[in-house]
Amino acid sequence: MEMALLSSDGFMFLLRWLHLFFGVMWIGLLYYFNFVQGSFFAETDPATKSNAIQKLVPRALWWFRWAAMFTMLSGLTYLASKGHRDGFEIFLTSWGVAILTGSALGLFMWANVWFVIWPNQKIVIASATQAAAGGKALPEAAAAGARAGVASRTNTMFSIPMLFFMGAASHLPMAVNPNANLWILVGVFAVIFGLLEANALKGKTGPMTTIQGVISCGFGLAGLLYVLVEVLTK
Template identity: 45%
Template sequence: MNPLNTLTGTLVGGLVLSLIIMAIAAGTGSSMGGVDAVNAFLIWLHVFAGITWIGLLYYFNFVQVQALSDAASDDEGPSGAAITRYVAPRALWWFRWAALVTWLAGFTFLLHTQNTINVFTLGLVPGGGDAMYGLTLGVGAWLGSIMLFNVWMVIWPNQKKVLGMVEASAEEINKARRTAFVFSRTNTLLSIPMLASMVGAGHGMMF
């Protein structure tokens, strides 16, 4: 059976290929630069889930919002009902859980490397560790935490009203749609400096 025929098969195939590549690298004596296996797994999980989360955030903002707007204004074309009924609920499932896994993997990595206090205090605690690392990664960690809060406490509860998962009046639905939109846009804005900080902590800032 072709693994590409199913999502599960595709993901398992990708994981197996990754393990093969890592085994080959280990066999050639390649070093991970002092990063142990647990750290490597947590970083991988953090990045994988983060790509899923932010990728869907950009899909919503770059594609779906405008597509639904165009569909609503096109009297002769198909409506956006199919997206609202079939695409959005599934996308939002992956979106919100990827956000949570991203945060938990990142937080667990900080605990494992004993950098939690240094990062969440932005490197301001004397003797807490590398102050610049704490500041750079800390900015990203706080922005990511705010974004996670927005997803679970604002965007998702309001989207449930928009999608008809909970009862709401027409006025409440319109308000919920606007609230979800504004906070989704806010997360898109915050994602840009968040990504700069996260990447900068590991690979150096642009300035």
């Protein structure tokens, strides 16, 4: 009996399935942090907040950062397998432009989780634990929490165009001129992503401070990137 899953297409589908499983886990927790937990922390009493930082946040962050890791690994394995199977010219097609845009956003998000959010949250957790044990809160904890917050808001904004382009790769065929100079698109995106990432590392939340603001920024960024792709690939 022929089994679809045991073919090369089946292997690719299994990778996609795992990628979606980890991706949903990651982005679900990201939205929980940004849309639910932040507002709860702002209005709850200090003892409940401290307890949650010590016992709830570390658990949520464990699933969060490992889901990010396996989403990234399954995504890159898919990219490499597809390039190996179908030839690396596919990166110059509509599929390639969309998936490389989505993946670039996903990679920034993964780096923000592992190199900004998690190290800074470790300081916040250590501070709450020390204060709860009768010691002093760490002086650097407030700045660490704020930096993790800007990176987390940036990831929430990035997630919206990231999902658009991930889905667009196979489900929104765009007309890409094979003679277009895609380096212009790469350069423009490098500037946009670079500025937004620089803000995640050094800047403030600005219009992303409120939930409505960060969602609007995400949809605005998705629209802008989509129009740039359409214009710069002709």
